[in-house]
Amino acid sequence: MKQTRAPIFEAVKKHSNNKIIPFHVPGHKGGGGLPELRDYIGEHLIAIDLTCMPDLDNICSPKGVIHEAEKLAANLYGADHAFFLTNGTTQGIQAMIMSVCAEGDKIILPRNAHKSALGGLILSGALPLYINPEINEEFGISMGITPKKVRETLEHHPDTKGVFLIYPNYYGTASHISEIVEISHSFDVPVLVDEAHGAHLKFNKDLPISSLEAGADLTASSTHKLTGSLTQSSMLFLQKDRISPQKVKKVLNLTQTTSPSYILLSSLDLARKQMAIYGEKLVERAIEISHWIRSQLMVIEGCKIFGEGIVGNPGCHDYDPTKVTLNVQGLGFSGYEVESILREKYRIQVELSDLYNVIFLVSIGDTWENAFHLVGSMKKIALQKTYNGTPRPFPPLPKIPKMIMSPREAFYSPTKVINLENSVGEISAEPIMVYPPGIPLLCPGEIISQEIIDYIGILKSENADLQGPIDQGINKISVLTNCNFLDKMQIT
């Protein structure tokens, strides 16, 4: 296929150059209706903020330039079908779950799945079978789930409709996806992959294998995170025949706007073209920069970076060096503190921080100059080192609470807000996540135990980052009304 073409971008350019008079939406009519924005972002950009029309195709049932562009993307990534998304990988993840699960169907997923997976569970009515990811105590991060646990769960629940994976994870660790795919397919269960952090994998053989190459059935990939398209633009890929493309399209049409941004669609088209032509070179350069940053940061006293050595630990079969996860415990700072010093003093914004780590994301857009600035800044921060002693590790996570009803039932049930300390036996209406390692202690529909309340108390006293509930101090929690299981379940 002619990967040097960009059908959507070519069509919008042609449309805009032809100076077609717009008696159609969007109402800014080429920028005249919002001159302040037009003057800042420029005439060209606002002129291609167009809508579906015959020469530009229709995303709900593409037959023209969107169809052509999606075919080119499928061809490049080695899929049978590609679907362009203008509501991020979130939209792709929800569609993946809804494509394989109806109300009451079971799906296996890691406990630390992104919140869009919870959205997919609520929208579909599916019942989650959670597997806890492995934890790396040294870095305080979660890894992948193991093939062994996937097999055991499938043996207990052979009626499972899908296995959902995060691959690779935010920290750049990658589970043994080929083995998980082989096991799942031996039960004739499709594998759905959240590849939000893996759109670049295909373009370098030293990176972990891409999920499509490993045989995954459906993969949602954040093109915007790593391969150059604009924020909010992602792709969903389908291969093999366990899931029908018509079903995926039908599901996408439920949540997708009927007015997709042609700026976003053009950026997907051009990102695909660029990766087809220059992808290997661009990714190689990003890897080179990230290896150099790693080599410089790992010799700073008090800093630790995981590399090859982490491979082979439970839940980690490979790793992606372009996610530079720097453990700063030994400097006496939390990851949050390093993030804020880098931002305020050195004009550097990191991708993510947690109690122990900061993550520097290196991609095809980075420069050596920025890499030098980052390393120089971290060296200066390390000079302020205050470390004196080993920080206390968090106690092991409590076991996954019992699920009394599906996330969907919990979402649609009436709720009330009560004091956390009085909530034993109640059913949670909201999730509570702890960072690190980014794993929910509670999900909607699960029963609250004294063990969970005590654990939250410990985390609060350690100033851990707890997220999810409406009450940010986590003194109150939203629970379902008239649903206390204390007597029935004999929970202490």
Ligand SMILES: Cc1ncc(COP(=O)(O)O)c(C=O)c1O
């Ligand atoms: C692991 C993971 N999955 C899914 C998403 C959602 O992707 P998007 O922001 O493209 O909707 C994110 C976003 O950060 C993520 O980190």
